[in-house]
Amino acid sequence: MPELPEMENYRRVFERKLVGQIIQSVEVTREKSINKPVASFISEVKGRKLIAVERRAKHLIFKLDSGENLLLHLMLGGLMYIGSENDHPDRTMQVTISFEESQLFFIGLRLGYLHLLSNQELQHEFSELGPEPLDSSFTLPMFDEKLKEKRGALKTTLVNQKFIAGIGNLYSDEICFEAKLLPTRKADELSQQERAALYHAIQTILNRGLKYGGYIEMPVFKGDDLTGKYNDNCYVYDKEGEPCPRCQSLIIKDEIASKKSFYCSQCQK
Numbered sequence: 001m002p003e004l005p006e007m008e009n010y011r012r013v014f015e016r017k018l019v020g021q022i023i024q025s026v027e028v029t030r031e032k033s034i035n036k037p038v039a040s041f042i043s044e045v046k047g048r049k050l051i052a053v054e055r056r057a058k059h060l061i062f063k064l065d066s067g068e069n070l071l072l073h074l075m076l077g078g079l080m081y082i083g084s085e086n087d088h089p090d091r092t093m094q095v096t097i098s099f100e101e102s103q104l105f106f107i108g109l110r111l112g113y114l115h116l117l118s119n120q121e122l123q124h125e126f127s128e129l130g131p132e133p134l135d136s137s138f139t140l141p142m143f144d145e146k147l148k149e150k151r152g153a154l155k156t157t158l159v160n161q162k163f164i165a166g167i168g169n170l171y172s173d174e175i176c177f178e179a180k181l182l183p184t185r186k187a188d189e190l191s192q193q194e195r196a197a198l199y200h201a202i203q204t205i206l207n208r209g210l211k212y213g214g215y216i217e218m219p220v221f222k223g224d225d226l227t228g229k230y231n232d233n234c235y236v237y238d239k240e241g242e243p244c245p246r247c248q249s250l251i252i253k254d255e256i257a258s259k260k261s262f263y264c265s266q267c268q269k
Helices: 006-018 038-045 119-125 139-150 154-158 168-178 192-209
Strands: 025-028 050-054 059-064 071-074 079-083 094-099 103-107 113-117 252-256 259-263
Touching: 006 050, 006 059, 006 079, 006 103, 006 192, 025 038, 038 113, 071 119, 103 119, 113 119, 139 192, 154 259, 168 259
Parallel strands: none
Antiparallel strands: 025 094, 050 059, 059 071, 071 113, 079 103, 094 103, 252 259
């Protein structure tokens, strides 16, 4: 499932390539991917200008000049691509939005969704989400206080969207590696120094994810040479049996609360 760096990478691309354009047409091939009857959805979206693309946690918000919002969650397997009738992946598109200069294809939304919502409905959707870890308001003292209240393993704590928004399986493992902490450690048992190390690891790893364009394999547009480069730069995730980049011990794959997890048992304590 795409996490904060992947969705922020998408946001930056769309902001650069699509904001300010008028939606010329909308095609829906899977009605379950949207939240309104197809005809109503199309009539409310067609002809509107895209005025901004924002991100909250693992969601994207396409803001329209009507005051309405297209809320996207890709869930598992969801992808997006900017192209044309002659330039698109050989995949089934659930929704296609045509702009003045290009088309935006929503692919693999069998579990994901693209919902048209008012600002009030949007705020309700986000009401239980935790803070944004890369926001300036997310400070070490705030994190320190929140973490001391948690009782579970670091793995489950970091992926809890009510605790922190946007972190999932991959980056939680990378964060624990960067902090030199085992993902099985209990959050409320960490020392102040370890909590600080975890906080700084969150900042470091998420920004590293952004630097390498996240881990999604498919480019966002023809000629995109950034998206997905984190696949080649993971420290421990999906590296079972490979040498740890820090101490050369073999990386272990484990299951924590039904979630797969990768770590080095030697240099993570």
